[in-house]
Amino acid sequence: MDMKLEVVVVPVSDVDRAKGFYTGLGWRLDADFTTEDGLRVVQLTPPGSACSVIFGDEVSAAAPGSAEGLHLVVTDIEAAREELAGAGADVSEVFHDAGGVFHHAGREARVTGPDPERRSYASYVSFADPDGNGWIVQEVTERLPGR
Template identity: 45%
Template sequence: MDWKIELVAIPVTDVDRAKDFYTKIGFNADFDESPTEGIRFVQLTPPGSACSICIGTGITEAAPGSVEGMQVVVASAEAVYEQLVAAGVEATPVKDMGWGLFTFFADPDGNKWAVQELPNRG
């Protein structure tokens, strides 16, 4: 039986600000609904990803900004770094860490992301 990770909750303080941030850096806004009182569920998907994130109200008790280690894999860390900077996001310059090229950034609440370009294994 397959086990597929398809959705990860990211705790935020301001849903609209977070949605604007993630769409500004290229995530697709798939869903934004309030199915019941006290719940707002926003699903966002990075380009080409089978896994989405969700933000909202009433969906997680985790503290906003408490997520560390979210990682995406891309074809070009440098291209993503340039895209992030162009969008006004503070990102670290691309660094070769031996197991890939990386840039790092955080969302407005401080949730931390790593962007990895896998090494050429020729």
């Protein structure tokens, strides 16, 4: 049976501010509704993604800004960085990890610039939403077999 990741819940403190941030990045607004009991659900989808994010009022008990390591995949890391910066995101410089396998948590072992060999899966940028939820953008130019 196929199992596909559909939605990731992102904890935020101000729903309208988060909605403005993500729509400002060009993410598609799929839903924004409020029930009679105060549940508000906002769903947005990054361009080209099959998975969406949801946030809102009474959607998550997690602390706002506590999500980290949320990954987006692009085919051109430098173009993605320019686009994010142009949309107002405080995006890092392009980096690769000193160990070369996968990036470390936080900013540890970051080396400025793309992977010297421009290997797929090895170059990144990072940014955070207004609450501090942490996103990593990873360059994937050629998928591993079976992916």
